[in-house]
Amino acid sequence: MRIVIVEDDVDIAELVAFNMERQGWKCTLVHHGNEGWEEIQRSRPDLVILDVMLPGMDGMQIFRAMKEHEMTRNIPAVFLTARGELDDRLEGLSLGADDYVTKPFSPKELVLRVRNVLSRANAGAAQLVVRGGPLVLDKNTLAATLEGASLDLTTAEFKLLAYLMERPGRVQDRYELQRVLFGYADTTQSRALDTHVKRLRQKLGDYAACISTERGVGYYFNSEPIERT
Numbered sequence: 001m002r003i004v005i006v007e008d009d010v011d012i013a014e015l016v017a018f019n020m021e022r023q024g025w026k027c028t029l030v031h032h033g034n035e036g037w038e039e040i041q042r043s044r045p046d047l048v049i050l051d052v053m054l055p056g057m058d059g060m061q062i063f064r065a066m067k068e069h070e071m072t073r074n075i076p077a078v079f080l081t082a083r084g085e086l087d088d089r090l091e092g093l094s095l096g097a098d099d100y101v102t103k104p105f106s107p108k109e110l111v112l113r114v115r116n117v118l119s120r121a122n123a124g125a126a127q128l129v130v131r132g133g134p135l136v137l138d139k140n141t142l143a144a145t146l147e148g149a150s151l152d153l154t155t156a157e158f159k160l161l162a163y164l165m166e167r168p169g170r171v172q173d174r175y176e177l178q179r180v181l182f183g184y185a186d187t188t189q190s191r192a193l194d195t196h197v198k199r200l201r202q203k204l205g206d207y208a209a210c211i212s213t214e215r216g217v218g219y220y221f222n223s224e225p226i227e228r229t
Contacts, residue, residue: 006036033057052081164221
């Protein structure tokens with residue numbers, strides 16, 4: 001597990017890192033808010049420990065930025081701060097923080113809280129991975145692989161394929177698929193849907209038949225070509 005600790009007090013940051021690394025977790029320490037946000041985007045860690053009062057971006061601003069970006073919004077975060085007033089805790093939790101620990105703190109308690117957050121995050125992450133034989137989609141990172149090789153999909157192609165794979169063998173009508181891709185459905189989107197399906201089949205190559213057509217109705221994910229292969 002990789003943890004980014006954004007804490008401007010060097011002694012506290014090192015204390016936290018020492019206790020985390022005793023659990024076998026790798027820690028990166030950052031002491032400035034802006035640099036912390038850059039590190040989170042660069043390394044996309046398994047968890048972030050955030051102080052609230054930081055130079056540059058404060059912890060709340062960093063957390064809001066994490067939630068606004070596709071690649072970081074699912075990274076769990078634990079606030080570790082001297083701001084222990086009820087309103088401060090409620091603000092952090094209302095933003096979606098996974099836990100809020102106030103200073104002074106017990107390192108053992110912090111480790112237990114982090115462990116619990118990571119356990120919940122890992123359980124949720126398992127549900128974000130969609131598999132169909134050698135085809136694997138990670139909805140957390142929008143990464144797709146086929147037989148272990150990276151599959152270059154657009155966001156729309158990924159969304160369409162994931163939706164079909166999550167409902168194997170069940171025909172999805174055209175209007176429903178249009179709503180999934182475009183947010184609404186009408187006859188003007190019909191050609192656009194077919195174009196996405198065509199390009200997706202081309203990228204799937206030998207596995208193109210996994211996306212089957214039900215004439216006059218829509219499309220469905222057919223696992224038989226994968227199983228035969």
